[in-house]
Amino acid sequence: MKYVDEFRDPAKARYLLGEINRQIEQIATCQVRPLQLMEVCGGHTHALFKYGIETLLPEVIELVHGPGCPVCVLPMGRVDDCVALAEQGGVIFTTFGDPMRVPGSRKSLAQAKAEGADIRMVYSPLDALKLARQHPEREVVFFGLGFETTIPSTAFTVLQAEREGINNFSVFCNHITIIPTIKAILDSPDMQLDGFLGPGHVSMVIGTRPYGFIAERYHKPVVIAGFEPLDVLQAVAMVLRQIAKRRAEVENQYGRVVPQEGNRAALTALSQVFEVREYFEWRGLGSIDYSGVRLRQRYARYDAERRFSLPNLKIADPKACQCGEVLKGILKPRECKVFGTACTPETPLGALMVSSEGACAAYYRFGRLQQQTPAHSRETMDQA
Amino acid sequence: MNSHPGSRHVTLAHGSGGKAMRDLIETLFVRHFHNPWLTPLEDQARIGLGELSPGGNRLAFTTDSFVVDPLFFPGGDIGTLAVNGTINDLAMSGALPLYLSCGMILEEGLSITLLEEVVESMGRAADAAGVSIVTGDTKVVPRGAVDKLFINTTGLGVIPEGVHIASHRAQPGDAILVNGFMGDHGAAIVDARGELALDNPVESDCQPLQGLVAAMLSACPDIHCLRDATRGGVATVLNEFAQAAQVGMRLEEASLPVRETVRGVCEILGLDPLYLANEGKLVAIVPGEAAEAVLAAMRSHPAGQEGAIIGEVTAVPEGRVVLATALGGERIVDMLVGEQLPRIC
Numbered sequence: 107m108k109y110v111d112e113f114r115d116p117a118k119a120r121y122l123l124g125e126i127n128r129q130i131e132q133i134a135t136c137q138v139r140p141l142q143l144m145e146v147c148g149g150h151t152h153a154l155f156k157y158g159i160e161t162l163l164p165e166v167i168e169l170v171h172g173p174g175c176p177v178c179v180l181p182m183g184r185v186d187d188c189v190a191l192a193e194q195g196g197v198i199f200t201t202f203g204d205p206m207r208v209p210g211s212r213k214s215l216a217q218a219k220a221e222g223a224d225i226r227m228v229y230s231p232l233d234a235l236k237l238a239r240q241h242p243e244r245e246v247v248f249f250g251l252g253f254e255t256t257i258p259s260t261a262f263t264v265l266q267a268e269r270e271g272i273n274n275f276s277v278f279c280n281h282i283t284i285i286p287t288i289k290a291i292l293d294s295p296d297m298q299l300d301g302f303l304g305p306g307h308v309s310m311v312i313g314t315r316p317y318g319f320i321a322e323r324y325h326k327p328v329v330i331a332g333f334e335p336l337d338v339l340q341a342v343a344m345v346l347r348q349i350a351k352r353r354a355e356v357e358n359q360y361g362r363v364v365p366q367e368g369n370r371a372a373l374t375a376l377s378q379v380f381e382v383r384e385y386f387e388w389r390g391l392g393s394i395d396y397s398g399v400r401l402r403q404r405y406a407r408y409d410a411e412r413r414f415s416l417p418n419l420k421i422a423d424p425k426a427c428q429c430g431e432v433l434k435g436i437l438k439p440r441e442c443k444v445f446g447t448a449c450t451p452e453t454p455l456g457a458l459m460v461s462s463e464g465a466c467a468a469y470y471r472f473g474r475l476q477q478q479t480p481a482h483s484r485e486t487m488d489q490a
Numbered sequence: 491m492n493s494h495p496g497s498r499h500v501t502l503a504h505g506s507g508g509k510a511m512r513d514l515i516e517t518l519f520v521r522h523f524h525n526p527w528l529t530p531l532e533d534q535a536r537i538g539l540g541e542l543s544p545g546g547n548r549l550a551f552t553t554d555s556f557v558v559d560p561l562f563f564p565g566g567d568i569g570t571l572a573v574n575g576t577i578n579d580l581a582m583s584g585a586l587p588l589y590l591s592c593g594m595i596l597e598e599g600l601s602i603t604l605l606e607e608v609v610e611s612m613g614r615a616a617d618a619a620g621v622s623i624v625t626g627d628t629k630v631v632p633r634g635a636v637d638k639l640f641i642n643t644t645g646l647g648v649i650p651e652g653v654h655i656a657s658h659r660a661q662p663g664d665a666i667l668v669n670g671f672m673g674d675h676g677a678a679i680v681d682a683r684g685e686l687a688l689d690n691p692v693e694s695d696c697q698p699l700q701g702l703v704a705a706m707l708s709a710c711p712d713i714h715c716l717r718d719a720t721r722g723g724v725a726t727v728l729n730e731f732a733q734a735a736q737v738g739m740r741l742e743e744a745s746l747p748v749r750e751t752v753r754g755v756c757e758i759l760g761l762d763p764l765y766l767a768n769e770g771k772l773v774a775i776v777p778g779e780a781a782e783a784v785l786a787a788m789r790s791h792p793a794g795q796e797g798a799i800i801g802e803v804t805a806v807p808e809g810r811v812v813l814a815t816a817l818g819g820e821r822i823v824d825m826l827v828g829e830q831l832p833r834i835c
Contacts, residue, residue, distance in 0.1 A: 110757060119817040152760075158819020229759075335817055451827040462760065472821040 113334030114157075122339040123162055129346035130164050140168045142298050143345055144435060146288065147305035148175030148463025149333045155472035157335040167342070170435030171465035173287055174305050176252045176280075177204050178457040178464040179388045179433065182421040184280055185210035190417050191247050191278055191410060192223040198241060199225045200234035201249040204461045209454060211421045231263035231277070238267070238275035247410045250277040255307040257281045257399065258372035261379035264401070264408045278410040279400050282386060284308050285316050286397040292324045296436055301345040303338070304330035306360040311376070313368030317356045325354040332360040379405055389457055390423060390430025429456035432465055439469040446470060500600040505630030518606055519592070519626055522613035527589070527624035535624035537589065537646075545648035550585035552576060553644040561608065561638060563682035565674070565693030568641060569611035571769055574698045576645040577619050578718040581700035582772065584655050584707055585647030590616065592626040593642035598633045608639065619698035621645075647700075652711055657734040659714035664803040665781030666739060667774045669702060669788050670695065670796035671749040672724050673756070673766030680755060690751050697770035702793040706774065709787035715775035718768070722826050724800075725764035727773045728811045729825045739811040741801035741823065764813075765826045775803060 133141065145151060151171045154160050160169060173179050189210050192199035199215070206216045206227065219225040224244075228234050234248035250260045260277055267275045284305060291297060304317055309330045317328045327348035331341030341359040348355060358364055379401060386398025401409040410416075423429065426444045431437040439445055439458065449455040451467055458464035462471075503510040520529060527535040542549070556572040566574075573590065580587040592612065596605065616623050623643075674695040681691050699718060706713060715735075717727045728739045748756075748763045756763050770793065776784045781799055788794030804812075811823040 110753075114816060116816050116818065155821055156815075157817050158813075158815040158821045159817065161819045161821075162817065471824050 110334070113332070113336045115336065118336055119162075119339055122336065122343055125343045126167075126339065126346060127164060129343060129350050130166055132350040133346065134166070137166075139298075140166050141300045141346075141349065142168045142170050142435065143301045143303060143342065144170040144172045144291070144299050145303040145331070145338075146172040146174040146284065147303075147307065148178065148461065148465075149305075149307065150303055150331060150338060151175070151465050151468050152463050153333050153335060153338055155468040158472075159335055159338055163342070170299060171432070171439070171468070172291070172435070173388065173391060173433045174253070174284065174308075175458075175461050175463040175465075176256075176282060177208060177461035178429070179282070179391065180205065180208060180251070180280060180457060181387045181389045182209070182211050182423060183387070183417075183419045185214065186212065186421060187416045187418060188215055188249055188278065189213055189218045189223070191414055192218050192225050194245075194414060196244055197224065198237055198244050198246045199223065199249065200228045200237060200246060201225065202229075202251060203227050204463075205249060205251060207454070208457050208460045231260050232266070235263050235267055235272065235275055238272050239270075242274055244274060245413075246275050247414075248275070248277050250279045250281050253282055253284050253305070253308045254311040254376070257376050257380065258311060258369070261375040264379050264405055265375060267408060268405070273407065276408050276410040276413050277401065279380070281380065281399050282388075282397055283382070283399060285312075286394055287388070287391070288317075288320065290391065290394045290397070291434060292320065292326070294434055296434070299326060299435065300349060301327040302329070303341050303345065304328050304356070306330055306332045306337070306364060309358075309360065309364040309368070311369050311372045314356050314358050314364065314366050315368075321354040321356050327354050328356045330356070330358045330360050330364050332363065378402075387420065390427075390433045392430075424455050427456040429458045429466075432458055439466040442466070498602055500596045500598060500602060500605065500630055502598055502630050502632065505596070505628060511628065515628065518609050519628075522606075522609045523592070523616065523623040523626075524613075525622040525624060527622060528626075535589065535591075537624070542588070542648050545586050545588075546650040546653075548649040550580045550583045550647040550649050551645070552579040553642065554579060555640060555642040557637070557640050558679070559637060560682050561604070563694055564678050564691050566696035566769070567608060567611050568639060569608040570615045570696050572641040572643045573612050573615035573619065573621070573623075574696050574769060575720065576643040577621060577698045577700055578770075578772070580645045580647035581698070581703045582655070582716045582718055583647075583649055584653035584703060584713070584716070585649045585700075586704070587619065587621050587645055587647040587698075587700050589646045590621055590623045591644040592623050593644075594626070594628045595636050595640040595642075596628065596630045597636050597638050598630055600638055605639065608641075615698070619700065650707075653707060653713075655713055655716050657715050657717070657731050660731045660735040660737050660739075660775045660803050661714070662737055662803050662805040663778045664714055664775045665778050665784075665799050666728065666741070666801040666803065667776065667781065667785060667788065667797060667799050668719070668724060668747065669699070669772055669774075669794035670770075671747045671752065672719070672768060672771060673748060673752045673763035675769040676723070676761075676766030677752045677755045679767070680759070692749065692751050692755070695768055695770035697793055699770060699772055699793055702772070702788065702791045705787045705791045705794075706784050709783045710776055710780035712780070713774055713776050713784070716772055718772045720769060721767050723763070723765040723767060724771070724773055725762070725811065725823045726826055728823070731773075731775060732811055733809045735803075736808045738804035738807045738809075739801060740804050741811065741813045743813055743816045745798055745800045747796050747798045747800075764823060778802070
């Protein structure tokens with residue numbers, strides 16, 4: 107497949123793995139603990155497991171699966187709000203596919219749908235707007251979820267609704283932004299990260315400049331990475347090269363998609379429709395200042411939080427659930443007390459087990475092999 | 491429909507057991523399913539045991555219900571699915587499928603023209619596969635009680651002597667084969683729902699497989715396992731085999747046959763073709779030494795021209811399916827949990 111197979115070429119992968127091992131040899135002489143690299147984006151976590159990349163990397167590289175899956179970091183109270191919205195008479199509640207199974211405190215959207223709520227899966231907010239056009243007698247609510255990758259499309263849809271004078275459409279806004287979250291992780295006292303694979307899709311919108319503080323203030327290398335296996339391998343090699351040379355810069359591996367300045371039209375629409383919330387609750391991470399957005403006053407009539415009465419309760423995560431520690435990289439998914447026992451993809455306790463991009467779901471689906479059979483292809487630091 | 495002047499939609503009267511129902515049965519079902527067992531319109535088909543015994547020494551008996559949305563899609567419709575799906579369930583035991591029943595649940599208000607298209611399609615599919623639809627049932631329920639049209643088909647076939655296909659028979663050293671591109675049906679349904687606007691629409695692979703199975707059995711009568719990879723796809727079938735036989739399955743990613751367009755659909759939606767539904771694809775586990783002969787037999791049959799050996803049965807890890815990725819890594823291919831949901835980004 108043109109533009110896909112080129113990024114999955116086994117020969118090039120072998121070359122990049124050789125390069126990674128060469129860089130590790132240089133770093134090994136002065137490094138006493140494993141190197142912790144955080145892939146911020148859930149898409150990277152998925153790619154790492156889907157292509158078996160973790161089984162190919164030297165054991166001294168520890169990949170930490172960051173908070174970049176918007177479904178995984180959704181607090182339980184917000185899921186309850188979604189269910190409450192969906193169960194209001196006359197509402198068609200529209201959502202992307204993967205939030206359907208995230209557990210709320212009483213039920214998930216999938217359960218609410220089975221019980222009769224009119225919940226429909228859409229591929230874009232424009233599909234939700236289309237439903238609003240088709241059902242003028244109903245209230246169509248779109249579950250706005252995701253980082254800067256998806257915020258612009260929600261913004262464009264609100265602008266489109268305004269242009270057409272559609273009044274039965276609104277957004278339940280749970281959009282979040284990545285920069286304050288990375289900063290919160292870097293400020294965490296138990297942070298040991300040595301470098302970052304930056305989120306490629308987010309960067310397509312915001313560009314590379316906003317990550318500058320990670321290199322300048324925290325002296326950690328950042329490489330904006332694509333999602334094909336060769337992208338990920340090359341980005342790992344680039345981070346290692348910076349560490350080996352004691353550099354800390356923002357580099358762009360995903361240049362074919364990510365412009366340095368980002369996407370001006372998307373950014374304009376984003377800031378036209380949305381404003382930053384002072385705080386927003388993240389599942390497992392608590393409240394992070396300025397990490398969420400809401401609709402501006404001008405677009406209040408498209409804001410489901412203003413149009414409908416919501417429970418808006420803060421629900422504590424189940425006690426046994428250690429999603430927060432996993433999100434911060436303190437625990438590996440399989441080190442969680444309930445991983446694979448009380449918490450499985452069939453009966454998820456935490457959101458990290460629900461979404462296909464969640465670290466725990468990826469470990470469960472793809473990664474249990476490593477638990478059972480030692481990966482023959484690994485090299486240890488001593489060998490290096 | 492010409493045979494129903496003035497009655498162009500199904501009404502509750504068509505399920506009442508009275509004249510309207512009799513007319514519907516005679517002008518639609520008997521006309522399109524015409525055969526000597528159905529035509530007397532008794533409450534049961536009567537089949538001489540002597541007609542069955544020359545074909546083998548055991549009966550295979552199966553039932554399935556079909557509720558697909560949309561009813562028509564590129565490469566087939568609910569009628570062809572209902573016939574071929576049940577034929578394939580019989581064929582996966584090595585049986586020669588012979589007779590089908592057809593139960594229809596119709597929504598009040600369904601277009602009779604549309605119903606006739608489905609029934610005609612069932613008749614054509616049965617003729618093409620050499621099976622007869624010998625008995626049936628029709629119910630009409632009030633508008634909203636079903637989504638347009640549901641079909642149940644039950645099938646009867648005869649298993650030849652000496653054929654012992656069972657999911658627990660997979661053993662280390664066996665080869666894993668599929669008869670062609672994976673995921674065509676699943677991708678066709680996604681496309682037919684209008685959720686994607688593909689330049690090159692994918693056609694469903696809906697087809698009967700009993701001829702292909704017969705060809706494979708003639709190359710190797712000792713086929714260990716066979717299953718058509720419908721909902722849940724190839725990955726689910728292999729997990730079921732691995733668990734039933736307590737063996738491992740090792741797939742080679744580079745050998746998996748997937749059509750370019752289907753790969754594209756999967757890339758866009760974040761789906762895995764290993765889990766996509768098929769309606770004309772089977773997974774076979776055969777003794778390693780017979781693998782090439784079975785593959786040759788497969789490829790010489792129209793339903794298996796793109797057949798491939800995709801992996802082997804291993805001793806470990808017990809009960810698990812492992813994929814060797816094209817890059818040289820490994821990962822588990824687990825059972826599908828819930829349904830595949832498109833990712834957010």
